[in-house]
Amino acid sequence: MATPVDGALTPITAFALVGALGVGSQWLAWKLRLPAIVLMLAAGLLIGPVLGVFDPRRDIGELMGPMIAIAVAIILFEGGLTLNLHSLAGAAEGVRRLVFLGAPLGWLSSTLALHYVAGLGWESAAVFGGILIVTGPTVIAPLLRTARLQQRPSALLQWEAIVNDPVGALAAVLAFQIVVVVHADMTAGYALWELGRGIGFATLVGLGAGWGLARAFDRGLVAEYMKVPVLFASVLGVFALADGVLHESGLLAVTVMGIWIANAELPSYAEMRRFKEHATILLVSGVFVLLAAGMNLDALSVLDWRAGLFVVVLILLARPAAVLLALALTGVPWRERLLVAFTGPRGVVLIAVAGLFGERLVAVGLEDAALIPPLAFAVVVATVVLHGFTLAPLARALGLTAPGRPGLVLVGGSAFATSFAEALQRLEIPALITDANLIRLRGARNAGLHTFYGDILSETAEFKLDLIGYDTVIAATDNDAYNTLVATDLAPEYGRGNVFQLRRDTRETRRHALRTTLGGKRLAGGLTYGELNKRMHEGWRVRSTRLSEDFGPEAFWRRYPESVPIGELPAKGELRIFECFADDETPPELTAGATVIHLSPPEESGEDDNADDQGASGQD
Template identity: 70%
Template sequence: MATGVEGALPPIAAFALVGALGVGAQWLAWRLRLPAIVLMLIAGLLVGPVLGVFDPARDIGALMGPMVAIAVAIILFEGGLTLNLHSLRDAAGGVRRLVVIGAPLGWLSSALALHYVAGLGWEASAVFGGIMIVTGPTVIAPLLRQARLSRRPAQLLQWEAIVNDPVGALAAVLAFEVVVVLDTALTVNEAILAMIVGIVLALVLGLLGGWGLSAVFRRAWVPEYMKVPVLFASTLAVFALSDLVLHESGLLAVTVMGLFIANANLPSYAEMRRFKEHATILLVSGVFILLAANMDLETLRTLDWRTAAFVAVVVLVARPVTVLISLAFSPVPWRERLLVALTGPRGVVLVAVAGLFGERLAAMGIEDGARIAPLAFALVAATVVLHGFALMPLARFLGLAGAETPGVIVVGGSRFTTAFAEALQKVEVPVLIADPNRARLRRAREAGVDTFYGDILSEAAEHSVELVSYATILATTDNDAYNTLVATDLAPEFGRENVFQLKRAKQTSQRHALPPTLGGRVFGGGLGFYDLNSRMTEGWRIRTTRLSGDFTLEDWREQSPEAILLARTGPGGLRIVSGEDPRTQPGTVLISLVPPPDGPKPG
């Protein structure tokens, strides 16, 4: 391991360094719009084998193994929580094919590539091949937002990643169980019996754990503020108990437990899953830094031409063959099949799970286990970088790129929102108006604005609306409580800085004011629903104005002192105005609500 610095870091300093590097790399990636996984890989390798500042085996010691095992158990449990079988039944036929046919084919093709190209033995190839089914849901989402794909290929890639996340982990766990049993059993009959016992035990403990938690939560035997801690403690308990009875069966148990809870229709499921996602991001970051720092230079030198050939075969042969066979004779057009076939980025979950299983296989005397982690790093780094730069040009070449400009979803149809949507379309910003009242969408449909008839928070919207093509939410209905609900619910997905709502009618009253943690930023110049629409009735209109070197924001403000600035678009993209005037430059287009030239007119 890394030995460039004499003396070990204190454990507390080591833990702090791991957290700072993991979270810092993700923040820097967000700022620079780069794949976070690449920056985490660079950070881990720099402090580990390159500079020798941090050596997990030296600085953390015996705690590293249990820490990684527990982190991977929680990651797999959260992966199980993402798989709602009802959503899978409702998904497109292409998604079902990619899961039902594609997962086994991907497992087989990946194992063949590992054995015949990378040179791994069958045991390591079978385990790692199962993990390679996972295409990385945490990596796919940012790529789709960046590439602005058309709705159907984006849905295929997104749902495949979500569903195959636990499926791939489950395949790896089962393959590992088989390897463990075959390695420790004396006869074939003992091996089969031990494998059956292990799988049955893990299934029973996982189902019992999921059923018990669901029953306790549904009967309100646990207060709301303790549900997530109880969830964590129960996950660790099931993992430890299953491992105690039969070694290495705990990962399968917690995955099954997550699957059960995901399909139990618990009222607080969304909040629990959201918190689990946040915890998983921290754990994945930590595990990734630990595994990268734990690699030594000798292991890195094993990444030779066979590694490059392995990555090339996975990207250019194994993935395309798997997808094209899975989608054969399906209604999915050939262009979309080709795009999905050539897009398969792997993420940090693959590295975390591969690192754990690689160490376990190596500890069992299977030498190829030590090569799994570096191969996983190479595959993840290569696919993330490749697809990060190639997905958008490929989508454009195939004619499957959506709008290049991030769109706006306006919740609530009205005279004002229709006029605002028309102004956005005028400056080539995609816009969608959603409303559960069909009559309120009539004006928007007549104006040629895209609409969604239904509740934007419904499951139907999740499947029908291409959310990945939109970056901003405006909640503009006549119901302040619903606007606040929409803004609060969608803020984690879109970012609180991109979620807006009309000013609440009684926000200035101390008795009715809501805490700042609820709702979005104020939109519409501080006016409410009825104020804005009454102005439209009086003859106010939405106007777009282009600034230049000779006509600045100050000139516009002097010319239109009563105008209400709503948004601006230009080189920096669309920005909704909330509060003070924004920074502008020549070429910026202002979108504002202006009074009629001769004063207000009666409606």
């Protein structure tokens, strides 16, 4: 191993620093409810050009370019894995317009802005304008996770970002080939033949690899524990093979491969996608820190007022005009059109591809192309910071986010579920009751509650039911095995701390105890379905009582000695469901000032009392 120069980090230390800063930024963003991309960029700029602690080209060397290329390929493949065609419900027309019409219009509008505002020549503007088509799944995914958008606008932004990423790269390749024809002794026909051959080959390789892997996985030709490693190796092979024929066409190949596998209906698809999502979080974190740390402040110093004006025109005119024209005369509501039009963050692919083509155009003899890398970085920083802080407020202003506090999904229609949902409804917390038996939903439907007739684990529920406004699940059916299945399946999506189930009817002995990886938390009270159902028939019901300074936890227990607290709603915060620990009969600790949601017997709650308590006064 080569000895690092003075002040340089060893490659191992550099990788450790990038990983710690990237993942640490993601965690801090989650904790502070801030856009993760903004913190990752800030961390990279701080350790790189500001403090000079880390320089990727100095500390990592020539490996940086291939590492970023492979990371982008894996990110796009994982993005393709999320693009199941069923998720296009209600958004298919909009996605087609954004890809087939919006991309060319975006190319044209960006090229015009680059030429007339930023001052680039037509050749450099055409190449960079193609790259600006991309919006980037590396940026969109974290933003969507934070903003909690409704299903259709979220699908529009996600599909556009993933599909247009390779489209933008290929548009830049097309423009670059034309520039090469003009500046070299090459016929236009030959250049177009090379381009068509590369795109066709990449598409065929992606389709072939996706079809082959799907067949192999479905027929059991690959061991279960080998599926993810085989996927990784295949992605790298497909990317390298296609990229060897036409540079940047590897992005198209891996995207096509991912989309094919996503729609192959493989039994192990969910496990593969979750693992890929985890890998993508690591890669996105690392790539953003690397790119920010590697930015040269001297290169940025060449930007002038025209560059700033170009960024403004791109965000406020070029992007909105292309999107609004593409979505005109479609069934997409105008509010969703506005949200998509003014949401166009750029990310990893833009910087990586812009840096590559900037160098190639300068080599051809276009000196103004030296402005492309710093302009690309300025666009990424401006759009990431702007949309990172404005997407959620803009979506709320347009009414395209989940309303109010996150809600709760009750799996299993029963008297308890109906009473619980009614109590949440009075507190203005969304509640959804699901059941595959329509008769069991009769009480909830008669009460005007939000219900879903069907299996919560079905494909219909996944693609037709908008669950963005819910962050907690309680499995409360009369089938203990099904409750465990629901809790186990939904735990990775909702978080294991937010998935609960009723206590199983089987005695918790060593012989019958489940592994800790199965099921969810036990709902407070430790009641089985039979015990809960019996109490509801005896007149028990779920109600809420607000604690105050005069009516604190001790007063609550004096007034409701037999009640079973299920959860509480802080004065400023989100719903918290109580957990019952095994062999622990200690009641949960109540928070002063919170509203307690509890199951109470009729002698405590009052048989004719239809309103909830408001505190010590007891006024309804």
